[in-house]
Amino acid sequence: MIYRNRPLARLGAAALLASCALTAFGVPAHAAGTPTDLSVALAGTKVAAGAEAKVAFAKIMNNGPGTPSNFLIKLDVSKVDFDRVEVVPLADTPCTIDGAERPVNITCRIQDDEVPAPGETIEIPIIMFKAEQGAELPYTAPLTFALESEDDTTPGNNAASADLVLTDESGVDMGIVVPDVKFQVSPSEQPPLLTPGTETEVLVEIINQGDVIADGVKLDLTLPNGVTFTEDLRECTYSPDRRIANCPAPLIQLGPQDVLVGVFPVKVAANVKAPVALQGGNGTVAAIGQLPATNANLAARKSALPSFLKAATTAQATAVRDIDDTDNTDAYAVLVAAKGGTGGGGGTGGGDGGLPVTGAKAGLIGGIGVAVLLAGGVMFLIARRRRVVLVAPADERPTA
Secondary structure (H helix, E strand, O other): OOOOOOOHHHHHHHHHHHHHOOOOOOOOOOOOOOEEEEEEEEEHHHHHOOOOOOEEEEEEEEEEEEEOOEEEEEEEEOOOOOOOEEEEEEOOOEEEEOOOOOOOOOEEEEHHHHHOOOEEEEEEEEEEEEOOOOOOEEEEEEEEEEEOOOOOOHHHHHHEEEEEEOOOOOOEEEEOOOOEOOEEOOOOOOEEEEEOOOOEEEEEEEEOOOOOOEEEEEEEEOOOOOOOOOOOOOOOOOOOOEEEEEEEEEEEEEOOOEEEEEEEEEEEEOOOOOOOEEEEEEEEEEEEEEEEOHHHHHHHHHOOOOOOOOOOOOOOOOOOOOOOOOHEEEEEEEOOOOOOOOOOOOOOOOHHHOOOOOOOEEEEOOOOHHHHOOOOHHHHHHHHHOOOOOOOOOOOOOOO
């Protein structure tokens, strides 16, 4: 039996965000097939009343010391009513299903060049589509996401559970993805690995997956020890050690499924002992206010490229309630290679290779067009390149 596949274009900017997370995958920096410890967490499984769909994330961390092989992911959807909501992981390879009448488990193999190296995190998007004729609200069903690898020596942390919730509440639903950083800024097809004393950029992808307008956005970004901000962006204030940036942007308004991209120039200290995965990076986003997503408000929404001429007021500094705050924070690492290492391709630059040279004081910039540019065009290809392919074990034909 083959379960139907809906076009990912339906997700709009949400799918673009998911793709940007996927483009951060790279070639493992260590030999595969060695003992390791994988762990997983789920985030973003609650959907606002007026949202048609949402991207949640399974965050898979490789705690070391090796890189696994034969790496499978399994999503248990046995308790989900697919007449109300369809739930599928987004993977490059075909995924098989268990269940004759409806999906019970969806299993996908992670490709070798996407397996996280020690210290890395990858984020597997999980797409949740509401029924086209509308789903009865509220609705709750349990989800379990599990990892399988013969190289994992600590299987106790290989599964995570969360409730899929279709809430009857409306509101903002901010989400953030900060991909791991491991390449220098370069226009080349194989960008140089990040080494001590070199510069790069931290990319931050923010999306409003709620059903109202986020009236102002506040971003807090922390760098790992050994990494510092190199430029003063005018919408941000910095800690004395230049590792924490607080960036209120009260003029930005993000409608449902609008994307905002942050570009932050940084430098790795010359005395960092490499190779090393510098942990402790973290990004947190919140909406400062909210507006109903009426036609009038959407039409009058300010440009996503404001001039940041005013600072946040005291009232604006307090974030509004978020429909689902589990995806408002994302941890990331900066992976530093020993000098003399070579680039492996498949980095955050996507099809064009490497991060783009964005110039001084790039700051927070918005709009899907800009997001596509920053990802080297890979996000633009999600609808045809990252298709969801579900096949029954006895039928290997991909869905159309």
